[in-house]
Amino acid sequence: MTAPRAATRRALLAAALLLGGWAAGAHGQDVAAGRALAFDRAKGNCLACHSMAGGDVPSNVGPELAGMRARFPDREVLRAIIGDEEARNPQTVMPAFGRNLILDDREIEAVIDFLYTL
């Protein structure tokens, strides 16, 4: 009767890992995912308008993305800009990534994680 018990324990471990990963987000993975989103033309496409380290195109529609943690110590501010900058600045040319459903909440968090490495 020990075999089913071991199986249950393994299943439990897997479930806990899944839930944990889902809730907290493995940091390194989110940075990589955020970077991929930021560079992907169909998703974040930050590179289209902003230049940043690692993206070797000279975009200058928006400000360069650098020193992000110093410029935006409050994560909430960054979240608001990405989600719906038009709410802050009605004439902005920055797409409302959250409000217009271009990125979902988890994707925005991943992009922020990546931005904080710049």
Place this chain on the structure above:
Amino acid sequence: MRPRSSRRARAATLLALGAVVATGLHPSRAEERPDPAADLRAFQAHFRDRFPQLPIAEFANGPYAMDAGMRQQWEEIMQFPPYDFAVEEGKQAFETPFANGKRYADCFPEGGTGIRQTFPYFDTAAGEVVTLDLAINRCRERNGEKPLPYQTGLMASITAYMAETSRGKPFDIRIPDDKRALAAYEDGKRFFYSRRGQLNFSCASCHVQAAGQRLRGDVLAPALGILASFPIYRSEWGSMGTVDRRFTSCSAQTRSEPFAPQDPGYRNLEYFLSYMSNGVPIAGPGTRP
């Protein structure tokens, strides 16, 4: 701050428009009566202030006028202009009689030569904006020929030839004193400034606010003179494209479902944009990255 006299004038206009509002037209900002001439002055002044070193004729060259590196690239391309074949094809088509013996020349003033700068115009008989491309297809249909597809191919070739015979002639778009013409103009203006699509861009977001700036490798063309070089050979397309092709691809880039070519919405937009560019010389056909 506006001077007080202007405010008083606006109040008077508001009163005068009271009746219009009462009949059920959109009431918001009803005081903003279309004034194309004032719009044109403000529009061109904006671009003059923004690019003070640029003579107005240079706006016809879009991104190539903005940047020395791009200009050099352009000069290299222009040693063998990639639209030459289109001008040749267009000239031949233009000169070949239809099955009924008539020609394109019979449909246009001046035999269709040197008239590109007057399109689009407002047809007061039909009550609509007529672009050069639409006039070409209507000419064909009147003479028993099938209309051409609008975005590329022979339509681009014929307009390329007609533009080439008009090079250097400044855009000369008229808005007749006709309520319908003003409404068409206003509709084009509204479209130009309205945010559309999932990316939330208006035409103005890119071609006014971000004009001259770099979007990945590309330089965004200023709205002033943006149609003066059409049709264009675009490297990105690898072929010729008309104004309709540019409008539909712009719409798609904002993730907005494009209108059909020559939809009245696009024609009105072309009317507005071309009127704003009055004075910019025709430079078509052109090339773009």
Place this chain on the structure above:
Amino acid sequence: MRRTWRRCALACAGMLLLAAGARAATEAEAGAALRAAEQQQAEAARLRNRWIPAEAALKAAREALRTRDYDRATELAGRAEALARRSVEQAREQETAWRDAVIR
């Protein structure tokens, strides 16, 4: 001890199922979700402001319904409806907001 483990495992599995919304959607639910999305998209069309991703999600939802994948159809229809709803909102806002962008 053993019972505690088992109970915990059951609870965990239940939570996972709930979190994933794993109850299968029915044909009726998928159909209703699709109709709701189509209604929003029709309004967007009336305002001449259909979004490409809304149209794409709608097409994919119809296809999923046709192949009887009701979960997917429901999910895609929900996405299409949310996108179409936002496009309608955008068009209504822009009826007046565009004037603030005009060069004066």
